[in-house]
């Protein structure tokens with residue numbers, strides 16, 4: 571049976587990324603998938619490239635009326651309507667950590683008989699995520715940290731590209747930087763930006779933070795935090811550490827776990843944004859924080875291409891319902907069941 575995919579347009583006007591590139595859509599079409607792509611005013615790849623790849627073009631928001639067997643693929647949130655969701659949807663639902671609106675979203679699926687196959691929970695057998703934007707998030711986070719530190723960046727930020735950022739990073743004054751979570755996706759991306767800036771960072775991962783040396787951390791001018799932890803660990807910096815002697819002037823928290831019990835940087839209480847890039851945590855000596863939670867959207871082309879390359883093999887496996895898809899579906903059903911039981 572032909573698997574029919576429907577790539578929807580994103581609701582957020584600043585979201586230029588897409589989960590599937592035209593080239594990867596062409597591969598799917600050549601392998602027997604039917605791929606429909608909605609028009610979008612802001613998507614980084616033009617709709618004509620998808621049409622040329624053999625995709626059917628539909629108007630923005632048309633997925634709502636698509637036949638039941640379509641698998642609807644997107645990245646970020648769905649619009650508030652319809653109230654009942656009857657398709658299988660692949661996107662980042664942000665629905666399993668008690669986020670705002672999570673229960674309402676899951677109830678919409680339950681009411682319509684649809685299923686959320688959450689991109690964040692497509693994992694291999696060891697629990698590692700298979701499709702993620704981390705590399706370019708870390709790259710952009712470190713690039714913003716360096717450029718802000720050098721006074722070379724003005725808000726509001728606008729989507730740009732890696733060659734443009736590389737050019738801005740090249741040739742500035744040397745600085746000292748530490749990346750924590752250096753071996754992960756974001757950490758490796760941060761390393762790339764720092765290298766482009768002529769900086770060889772101190773690279774810390776699990777082994778180097780086991781016996782945390784905070785004074786050593788504070789001796790760096792720039793900190794890029796890129797850890798992913800699923801258990802509470804001692805914070806890397808606490809508010810009182812900021813009043814110790816320090817060279818540290820700029821913190822970029824790529825992890826952005828503000829408000830979570832796993833937060834390793836409980837030195838701030840709200841994120842920054844494209845409009846307000848940085849916030850002062852201390853005045854004398856200064857210490858600025860960057861904590862932007864949609865970093866990869868700032869390099870939409872590179873982020874889209876990398877993500878689609880991750881997602882393509884998973885989409886190919888969709889008809890066979892391989893274990894990542896089974897786990898994602900089980901998580902959805904288990905969570906919906908738990909919600910219904912607690913509200914009984």
Ligand SMILES: NC(=O)c1ccc[n+]([C@@H]2O[C@H](COP(=O)([O-])OP(=O)(O)OC[C@H]3O[C@@H](n4cnc5c(N)ncnc54)[C@H](O)[C@@H]3O)[C@@H](O)[C@H]2O)c1
Pocket residue numbers: 702703704705707750751752753754755756757774775776777779796797798799803823824825826862863864865866
């Ligand atoms: N701000 C954004 O726009 C954005 C975008 C994508 C990802 N993220 C976030 O960035 C974080 C990292 O994501 P990732 O894909 O790079 O994860 P990852 O799993 O690839 O890497 C995380 C790294 O952190 C390390 N780590 C874990 N605990 C540590 C500790 N106590 N000390 C030092 N290192 C430790 C791990 O060993 C690993 O190398 C996640 O929280 C993710 O949600 C943010």
